[in-house]
Amino acid sequence: QVLLVESGGGLVQAGGSLKLNCAASGRTFTIYSMAWFRQAPGKEREFVAAIGWSGGDTYYRDSVKGRFTISRDNAENTVYLQMNSLKPEDTAVYYCAARTMYGIRMGQDDYRYWGQGTQVTVSS
Numbered sequence: 001q002v003l004l005v006e007s008g009g010g011l012v013q014a015g016g017s018l019k020l021n022c023a024a025s026g027r028t029f030t031i032y033s034m035a036w037f038r039q040a041p042g043k044e045r046e047f048v049a050a051i052g053w054s055g056g057d058t059y060y061r062d063s064v065k066g067r068f069t070i071s072r073d074n075a076e077n078t079v080y081l082q083m084n085s086l087k088p089e090d091t092a093v094y095y096c097a098a099r100t101m102y103g104i105r106m107g108q109d110d111y112r113y114w115g116q117g118t119q120v121t122v123s124s
Contacts, residue, residue, distance in 0.1 A: 002026045002113040004096045009118030018107055018121070020081040022096030022115055033104040034072060034079040035111060038120075045069035045095070047106040049081060057104055064090075086122045093117040 006019040021105045024031060035050035049070040058070050067086075072079040079096060097111035105111070 001102075002028060002031060002098055004097050004098060004113055004115035005075055006115040009094060009120045011121045011123065014086060014088055014122055014124050016086050017082070017084045018086065018120060020083065020096075020103075020118060020120070021077065022079045022081075024077040024079075028077045029043040030045060030100045030101055031098045033099045035097045035099070035104075035106070036070060036079075036081045037095045037097060037108060039087075039095070040089075040092040043092075043106060047108075048094070050104050050106060051079065052104050052105075059104060059106060061106075075098075081121070087124045088122045091120060091122050093119050 003025045005023050012018055033052050036048040037045050038048050041043040047061055051070045051072050055072050067084050070083040095117045096115040098113040099111045
């Protein structure tokens, strides 16, 4: 089993920044790729960003490219999401997810372990 715990969410004004953290524990050696998803009120959960084991491969949804950066520290078993130039439409609960199979994917069903989520609210 892998336990994921997110932190770093909060309330920020439009144009501001936040950095989300996701700490993994348990059988972390089984993790290959990790990702961030988000779910806004009344909407489906959507992919935000993903990163491979080495950290060299990253993927982003178009709406966050150039503003968000995903990174990981394998020694600390932690993945990060640096969010800059935040917009009100970025408001959502952000979830960390871990995949134990090879490959980086953008579908929810491709990730086995999930955190409890952290709220990000961007005011206009």
